[in-house]
Amino acid sequence: MSIEKKIKELYEKNSISKDIITKITGKAHVLKKKGYDTIKIMNFCGTHEWTITHYGIRSLMPDNIELIAGPGCPVCITPGHYVDLLIDLSMEGYTILSYGDSYKLPGTRLRGIRSLFDARIHGGDTRIVYSFLDAILIARRNPSRKHVFFAVGFETTMPSTAVPLYNKVVPENLLILSAYRLTPPIMKYLLEEKPEAVIHGVIAPGHVSAVIGSNSWKFLPEKYNIPTVVAGFEPIDVLLAIYYILDMMDKNEPKLINEYTRVVKPEGNVFAKKVMSKVYEVRDAYWRGIGVVPKSGGYHSRDYLKHDLYYNLGIEDKPIKDILPGCKCPEVTLGISKPTDCPLFMKTCTPSNPYGPCMVSSEGTCRIWAENLPLKIKT
Structure with a gap:
C-alpha cells in the first residue's frame, strides 16, 4: 500500500486526525522560532514504533520533529548468553519452551547453532508456547522430563509467571530462566549515561503502564524536565501524544499526561504489582549490548x-560479550542510530535470516522498518 493510501486511511480512521496534524505543525513552527531546530521525541514501546512506521506518521511530521524508537523491545535486549545456555541444555535432555518471538533470537555464537530454532533442526528439544500456562501443561504431561521456560519480557508479561508461582501451581520439573527487565530504570540509564541520546519528549509505553501505572513515569518531567505522555496504540493516540x-x-x-486513561490507571494493576513484588526481587541486570x-x-x-534455572544448575548469571560484529542493535535500541545506519540492515540481516536481535521480534525496530520499507520511511 502506498504512503498516500496509508495517510488517507489514517485520516479516514478518525476525522480529527487531520486537525491534530495541523495543530502539531503549528506548534512545531512556534517552537522552531524559539530555537528548536530539531525536536526529538522518543517512543518507548515497540508497538508505538510499529504504529508510527506502518501508518507513515513520520512523513506527516514537520521537518524539525524527529520520532525516535527507544528500548521498547524485550527480545532485543535479552542477553545472548541466555540463548547459548538454553541451546546447550536442549541437547542435554531438557525441553526448552519459548515464546515465538524469542525462538529465532541469536545467541553469541557466530557460526553453527545460533538460536533455539537452529537447535530444533539439529536435534535439540525446543518448542514454541503461547503462554506460561502452556509450559505448565506440557511439564505436567511429561513429569519424568526436565523443562525450562524462557521468560522474556518487560513488566507486561511478568505477572503471567508471577501469579502461577505465587499460587504454587508450577510443577517441580519446570524451571524458569528469568530474563525479565524493568522499563523505568533503562530510561534513567539512557538519560544519565548516554548524553548523545538527546530527548525532548517521551511517549511512554501503554502496555507496561497498564501494569506499573502511569505514575511510574513521573520522574521524567519531575527530575529531567522531559514532557511525558502515556499513550495508546492507535494512530490517533500517537498523534495526540x-x-x-x-x-x-x-x-x-513539563509534566506527565496519561492519554491512555481507558486502560491505564495512575496506580496500575495493584494486585499484579503485589504478586510481582513477592515472587521477584529487583537487582542490577545486564541488557544486551548495552551493559x-x-x-x-x-x-x-x-x-x-x-x-530458578541458574539456582538449580548451581551457576552464576555472568554475561559475556554479545555484541555481534558490525551489528548496531545497541545503538538502535537506545535511539542513537536508525536501522538504516547499520551496514548489515536488509543485507546480511533480514527478517527471514536475522543476524542481530533487533531484526527478530515484531517489536524490534529493525524488523518493523524492514517490513515497512515500501512506505518510504522518512529518515
Missing part, C-alpha cells in the same frame, strides 16, 4: 528459587 508533548514544550511546563543497568532486572526471590 506528540501534540501534548509539543504543547508542554511551548508552555515550558549493566542498575535495579533493572526481575530475579526470583528466595521463596521461589526452586524454580
